[in-house]
Amino acid sequence: MSIKVPYVPTPTSVAMEIIKRTKPRPGEVIVDAGAGECNIVIEAARRFELIGLGIEKDPVLVKRCLERINAEGLRGRVYVAWGDIFQFNYSIADIVYLYLGTDVNKELAPILFSTLKRGARVVSHDFEIPGYKPTEVGSVKGPLRGHKYYLYIKT
Ligand SMILES: C[S@@+](CC[C@H](N)C(=O)[O-])C[C@H]1O[C@@H](n2cnc3c(N)ncnc32)[C@H](O)[C@@H]1O
Structure with missing residues (x-):
């Protein structure tokens, strides 16, 4: 890729408003595919009592995730994997968060939907997943602009 x-x-x-739309339940696993500094998985673990897993390829950002997970006492509740979102088996996920781009979503979708368990939710910030029909499309007010989201459920 x-x-x-x-x-x-x-x-x-x-991100928290968008994740709310997936109806998260305590103990569920959220995966952020391309997690950056792990903001989303860290806050989702706190706010919704989810288990967070960030996948990130940039080692500088992975290091930052690890520092934060340790500093914020979230070991065992938030994890980060240094790796490629295209090489991941998503069967562990109840919720997948994406903020990547339409072309990347298109390429990732077959991997995602072939490994996800039935009932898992995928929510994509700003970008649709071409060729897949969302169960919900909406928008969330941000500090500077409106943010669209697309929610998909694995059937
Ligand atoms: C737009 S940022 C989104 C960060 C975070 N998900 C958020 O919404 O705040 C995309 C992130 O995906 C990571 N990324 C891009 N391609 C990737 C890949 N193939 N495997 C793992 N991470 C990737 C980038 O390094 C970047 O940190």
Whole structure:
């Protein structure tokens, strides 16, 4: 996969509103595919009592995730995997969060939906997953702009 996706964080308040739309339940596993500094998995673990797993390829960002997980006392509740989102088996996930881009979503979707368990929710910030029908499309007000989300459920 050659498309480069830079680190642009979702405002945390926006991400939490988007995750709320997936109806998270305590103890469920959320995976952020391309996790940056792990803001989302850390806050989702706190806010919704989820188990967080960030996948990130940039070692500098992975290090930052590890420092934060340790400093914030979240070991055992939040994890980070240094790796490629295209090489991951998503069967562990109840919720997958994406903020990647339409082309990347298109390429990732077959891997995602072939490994996810039935009933798992995928929520994509700003970008749809081409060729897949969302169960819900909505928008969330952010500090600077509106943020669209697309929610999919694995059937
Ligand atoms: C737009 S940022 C989103 C960060 C975070 N999910 C958020 O919403 O705040 C995309 C992140 O995906 C990471 N990324 C891009 N391609 C990746 C890949 N193939 N495997 C793992 N991480 C990747 C980038 O390094 C970047 O940190």
